[in-house]
Amino acid sequence: MIYNKKLIELRESKDLKQYEIANILNVYKGLYNQYETEYTIIPTKHLNTLCNYFRVSFDYLFELTKEKSYHNFYENIDPLKSGIRLKEFRKEYKLTQEKLAEELNMARSAIANYERGRTIIATPFLYTIASKYHISADYLLGKIDEKIVF
16 A cells, blocks of 8 residues: 555644644554554544545545545545445446455455445555546545546
């Protein structure tokens, strides 16, 4: 994954220390350090908090676009909308849940849970889908309404 460069850049642009970002996320500084070095993958909900704090998009953090943010965006991730969009994406690319799960190296039941809105798409799977299929992560999460394809 490649979000760590942007996280460091954004933090340093505001002259913030890692412990200050850790406080924003309500995690220990050591854990945030692991997120920033990508030793541990940062959960989607924490990335969303940082996107909102820095006023940037997931697509910007994932280096899918050079535009920092979208004009009309929602601060919260909508799991139900996200599930619908993931299912629409999968059908558009003629992917079964099994095939997508195989591509992402995950259980089919996880895809089903995402599509039912039971859980938010995990960071590594969100990044893989967005970068491989050139679709906006923000759109998939329901943070923007415009379907953006890169």
